[in-house]
Amino acid sequence: xxxxxxxxxxxxxxxxxxxxxxxxxxxxxxxxxxxxxxxxxxxxxxxxxxxxxxxxxxxxxxxxxxxxxxxxxxxxxxxxxxxxxxxxxxxxxxxxxxxxxxxxxxxxxxxxxxxxxxxxxxxxxxxxxxxxxxxxxxxxxxxxxxxxxxxxxxxxxxxxxxxxxxxxxxxxxxxxxxxxxxxxxxxxxxxxxxxxxxxxxxxxxxxxxxxxxxxxxxxxxxxxxxxxxxxxxxxxxxxxxxxxxxxxxxxxxxxxxxxxxxxxxxxxxxxxxxxxxxxxxxxxxxxxxxxxxxx
Amino acid sequence: xxxxxxxxxxxxxxxxxxxxxxxxxxxxxxxxxxxxxxxxxxxxxxxxxxxxxxxxxxxxxxxxxxxxxxxxxxxxxxxxxxxxxxxxxxxxxxxxxxxxxxxxxxxxxxxxxxxxxxxxxxxxxxxxxxxx
Numbered sequence: 001x002x003x004x005x006x007x008x009x010x011x012x013x014x015x016x017x018x019x020x021x022x023x024x025x026x027x028x029x030x031x032x033x034x035x036x037x038x039x040x041x042x043x044x045x046x047x048x049x050x051x052x053x054x055x056x057x058x059x060x061x062x063x064x065x066x067x068x069x070x071x072x073x074x075x076x077x078x079x080x081x082x083x084x085x086x087x088x089x090x091x092x093x094x095x096x097x098x099x100x101x102x103x104x105x106x107x108x109x110x111x112x113x114x115x116x117x118x119x120x121x122x123x124x125x126x127x128x129x130x131x132x133x134x135x136x137x138x139x140x141x142x143x144x145x146x147x148x149x150x151x152x153x154x155x156x157x158x159x160x161x162x163x164x165x166x167x168x169x170x171x172x173x174x175x176x177x178x179x180x181x182x183x184x185x186x187x188x189x190x191x192x193x194x195x196x197x198x199x200x201x202x203x204x205x206x207x208x209x210x211x212x213x214x215x216x217x218x219x220x221x222x223x224x225x226x227x228x229x230x231x232x233x234x235x236x237x238x239x240x241x242x243x244x245x246x247x248x249x250x251x252x253x254x255x256x257x258x259x260x261x262x263x264x265x266x267x268x269x270x271x272x273x274x275x276x277x278x279x280x281x282x283x284x285x286x287x288x289x290x291x292x293x294x295x
Numbered sequence: 296x297x298x299x300x301x302x303x304x305x306x307x308x309x310x311x312x313x314x315x316x317x318x319x320x321x322x323x324x325x326x327x328x329x330x331x332x333x334x335x336x337x338x339x340x341x342x343x344x345x346x347x348x349x350x351x352x353x354x355x356x357x358x359x360x361x362x363x364x365x366x367x368x369x370x371x372x373x374x375x376x377x378x379x380x381x382x383x384x385x386x387x388x389x390x391x392x393x394x395x396x397x398x399x400x401x402x403x404x405x406x407x408x409x410x411x412x413x414x415x416x417x418x419x420x421x422x423x424x425x426x427x
Contacts, residue, residue: 038308045307049374052338052365210339211324219340220363230307 004273007266011259018255024088025248032179032241035143039176039234046231053224056217057192059207064214065221066162070191075112078135078166079104080157080189080229082173082236083123085139089240090247092174093122096184100172103186104132115166117157119233135160143241146233153233154226161190173232174239180246182239189228192221300332300366302348304357304373311357311378316348319371321364322422330366337366343422345381346373356381358426360419386427393420 002010062068081100083093108114116132118124121139136156141149160166169190174182209216302319304312320329322344330337341364347356362375396417403410 041308041310044310045305045374048303048305048365048372049363052363052374056338207336207338210328210337215324216338216340216363 002265002269004266004269007262007269011262011266014255014258014262018252018259021248021251021255025245025252028241028245028248031143032238032245035234035238035241036176038143039238042231042234046227049220049223049227050231053192053220053227054194056220058194060213060217062191062194065217067158067221067224068191068194069161070194071167074110074167076115076166076168077108077111077113078115078117078157078160078169080117080153080169080171081119081123082232083118083120083126084236084240085121085141087122088247089244090250092182092240092243092247093120093126096172096174097123097126099184099186111168115160117153119153120236135166141233141237143234143237146230146237150226150230150233154229157189157229158225166190171228171232173236174243176235176238176242179242182243185232185235189225192224298332299369300330300334301370302373303371304346304359304375304378306375306377308377314350316350318349320347321373322346323364330371332369334366334371336368337364339364341373341375343419345426346378356426358384358423360423381426384423384427386424389420389423389427393417393424396420 057065057068060068062070079100081096083096087093104114114132115135116127117135118127118137119139119141124134124137124139127134136153138149138153157169161169168188171185171187171189173185175185177183299315299317300319302312302314302316303310318329318331320327322342324340324342327344328339341359341362343360344358345356346359347354349355357378358381359373359375359378362373365372365374396413400410400413400417403413
């Protein structure tokens with residue numbers, strides 16, 4: 001059995017860890033609140049924007065805009081995925097990475113090559129060793145500076161697509177449902193998805209465009225990738241904080257139960273040692289008394 | 296036919312306005328236009344300027360730096376980078392901004408693309424001064 005000293009050392013170390021985790025939980029909660037409020041106010045804008053963009057794309061010939069190019073032969077697929085820079089956030093990164101790996105193994109047979117763009121250090125580090133081509137990697141994105149990154153990332157993705165380096169772009173990120181649940185999303189980013197339903201076309205055909213359809217299309221689509229990327233970045237950052245908060249909350253609770261068990265063990269051990277000592281004393285005096293009696 | 300039109304002004308940071316109005320006027324790419332309830336589906340790009348709308352007898356407005364305007368059914372939606380109340384625009388600050396840009400353009404010696412960018416900013420600043 002471990003000595004009292006060892007047990008009490010262990011208790012204090014677990015308590016120390018618990019303190020750190022509960023502090024991390026509080027920090028994550030504050031960051032989550034900030035990120036969530038930015039995300040919630042961005043959602044209506046991006047939703048409306050993307051609705052309009054998709055409606056326009058649906059009703060336009062693909063020769064009208066380079067982002068609509070839908071090649072017959074899809075040679076290279078660009079997977080853009082968002083992970084966090086730091087760990088200790090539960091299965092936030094690992095489940096996303098696992099899903100991408102399965103996807104690459106099973107679904108990408110038709111492509112000549114797969115190019116990845118990693119956003120966030122965890123994902124980049126994971127795929128460093130693989131033989132997939134890296135089109136770019138970005139890290140250091142938080143809810144405070146995401147705007148500075150959006151433009152760069154978006155123009156890089158769009159540039160590769162327009163330049164013909166990639167024929168299709170997928171966007172993978174964690175969608176923020178609540179602090180407890182984040183849902184992984186795997187969406188097609190480029191070419192802009194078009195559903196070929198005739199009813200939709202007719203409806204769109206009634207629209208009047210000013211100054212003309214091409215100008216409107218050009219204006220709206222010029223920001224399409226940016227809006228999608230910014231939305232996904234915000235979703236991902238918010239999910240990260242939510243996931244970390246939940247993970248740290250669980251960890252704090254686990255630490256509590258470990259401390260409880262260790263304290264119990266500590267008390268038992270102390271009691272046992274007291275009993276042993278008492279028995280020694282009693283035995284000693286008993287022996288002395290008996291010895292004295294013979295005198 | 297509805298006799299009101301639902302006007303929504305949405306920016307990346309806020310839903311600025313979501314209300315029933317009688318009429319909307321906005322600075323379209325081909326000049327200012329008005330929308331009444333029952334308008335045909337319509338999409339246009341916007342120039343910097345004032346979006347005006349009337350609610351009953353009162354007329355209100357917002358300054359926007361451009362964006363997209365979309366009418367469908369009895370819903371009108373304006374997507375824009377920002378929206379300010381004209382009374383919130385500081386006219387000395389707006390004038391200063393305009394002057395700065397004018398000075399920049401005067402002593403400009405860069406590429407055509409950059410000049411076009413500056414001219415865009417000039418138009419925005421002019422419209423902002425006008426609105427203030």
